[in-house]
Amino acid sequence: MAVFPRRRLAAVALAATTALLVTAGCGGGDEEGGDGPITLTVDVFGQFGYEQLYKDYMAANPDVKIVERGTGTNLDEYSPKLTQWLAAGRGAGDVVAIEEGLMVEYKANPGNFVNLLDHGAADLKGNFLEWKWNAGLTADGKQLIGLGTDVGGIAICYRKDLFEKAGLPTERDAVSQLWPTWQDYIATGEKFVAAKTGASFLDAATNTFNTILLQTAGNTTGYSYYDTSDNLVVDSNPAVRQAWDTTMDIVDSGLSGKYGSWSEEWVSAFKQSKFATIACPAWMTGVIEGNAGPAAQGKWDIARVPGNGGNWGGSHLAVPKQSKHQAEAIELAKFLTSAKGQIGAFKEKGPLPSSPQALDDPAIAGATNAYFSGAPVGTIFGTGAKSLKPVYMGPKNQAVRTEVENAVRTVELGQRNPGQGWTDAVTNAKKAAAK
Numbered sequence: 001m002a003v004f005p006r007r008r009l010a011a012v013a014l015a016a017t018t019a020l021l022v023t024a025g026c027g028g029g030d031e032e033g034g035d036g037p038i039t040l041t042v043d044v045f046g047q048f049g050y051e052q053l054y055k056d057y058m059a060a061n062p063d064v065k066i067v068e069r070g071t072g073t074n075l076d077e078y079s080p081k082l083t084q085w086l087a088a089g090r091g092a093g094d095v096v097a098i099e100e101g102l103m104v105e106y107k108a109n110p111g112n113f114v115n116l117l118d119h120g121a122a123d124l125k126g127n128f129l130e131w132k133w134n135a136g137l138t139a140d141g142k143q144l145i146g147l148g149t150d151v152g153g154i155a156i157c158y159r160k161d162l163f164e165k166a167g168l169p170t171e172r173d174a175v176s177q178l179w180p181t182w183q184d185y186i187a188t189g190e191k192f193v194a195a196k197t198g199a200s201f202l203d204a205a206t207n208t209f210n211t212i213l214l215q216t217a218g219n220t221t222g223y224s225y226y227d228t229s230d231n232l233v234v235d236s237n238p239a240v241r242q243a244w245d246t247t248m249d250i251v252d253s254g255l256s257g258k259y260g261s262w263s264e265e266w267v268s269a270f271k272q273s274k275f276a277t278i279a280c281p282a283w284m285t286g287v288i289e290g291n292a293g294p295a296a297q298g299k300w301d302i303a304r305v306p307g308n309g310g311n312w313g314g315s316h317l318a319v320p321k322q323s324k325h326q327a328e329a330i331e332l333a334k335f336l337t338s339a340k341g342q343i344g345a346f347k348e349k350g351p352l353p354s355s356p357q358a359l360d361d362p363a364i365a366g367a368t369n370a371y372f373s374g375a376p377v378g379t380i381f382g383t384g385a386k387s388l389k390p391v392y393m394g395p396k397n398q399a400v401r402t403e404v405e406n407a408v409r410t411v412e413l414g415q416r417n418p419g420q421g422w423t424d425a426v427t428n429a430k431k432a433a434a435k
Helices: 011-017 051-060 075-088 100-107 121-126 130-135 160-165 172-176 180-195 205-219 238-252 264-271 284-292 326-336 339-349 355-362 377-384 397-412 418-434
Strands: 038-044 064-069 095-099 144-148 154-161 200-202 275-280 300-304 315-318
Touching: 038 144, 038 326, 051 172, 051 397, 064 326, 064 397, 075 095, 075 300, 075 397, 095 100, 095 326, 100 315, 100 397, 121 284, 121 355, 121 418, 130 144, 144 326, 154 160, 154 284, 180 200, 180 238, 205 238, 205 397, 238 397, 238 418, 264 284, 275 284, 284 300, 284 339, 300 377, 315 326, 326 339, 339 355, 397 418
Parallel strands: 038 064, 038 095, 200 275
Antiparallel strands: 095 315, 144 315, 154 275, 154 300
């Protein structure tokens, strides 16, 4: 790794963090003023768990200041801004997060990003699950857009106190046995509703729909709204229709609290104990803890997802060409996506590493989460992570997904029946794909 002339690492900080940190160099720092620290801006959405990692990095690299933007922002807010910044040639961070469902769209314009293969990234291939590495490559394999951060995995997070109130088992293994299939999950929900706890069984039909879709697609076709030739198949992929029909059964059974995902109402519902279960990829544990707050510690636990595994979520870190500090940004991206960086993010907010080395590390394999009643999250999410089946997502995946989930929402709110909702989903998805 190159060390730039202005770099002066504090000996104490370097000794303390050598095993963890990749040293970053500093360039001219023109807009920061001569020899002063340069500022690297990192654009994210949701919760990436980088706060302590930034502190460690800056301690070992005193010529670098890191500013993160977008924490807590949902993807529908984040992605249009990033797209606009890239198109304008200014405004984007030095390091930007790209969610898995948007990667194909951004790879269509690879000239917006630094080719990480030109900066030593090829040597890092073994640090990532093969499919995660490949997801960051352009179709011809000649450019690496981004380095992988996390994978999702899927479980069900549930409120033990509400299950107890409903007369249901509360121990995680017993809860997992309640729902080997999604129909069993629905039957359990009907028992919960009949107990009149004052809470709904689940938060939102859209979250459950997306979980079922990605699980079903991963176990069957290998793609969701687009096939691997980038043909829109929203109305012909059986995985989409199966997820739709199962979700309509959930809605018809009155199990949903109808809280719009990521809305203020949804956030408040966590704090007010308004629902008992939520589809829960690894990264969702940090969202739940942040939304439900300290008072709910020990009231949550984690059970197996109905059906057969699945994966929801995961991102890459890329460096836009518009960055004025490309070399330093590349080193920061390498650090954050290293095995040590991914372990640090997991400890902070729960995103499951995409690094085999991190997955095998005792810090992950043996991890428990005190907030979730000491749940063995390393085992729950980590077991099988190496064999997760990725789902291909096409060029307008996010726009199409939004329209389909909007249609789910209209049925959930009683504005459409399932047949009308499906017609709307297909029609509006096609319009979104054509834009």
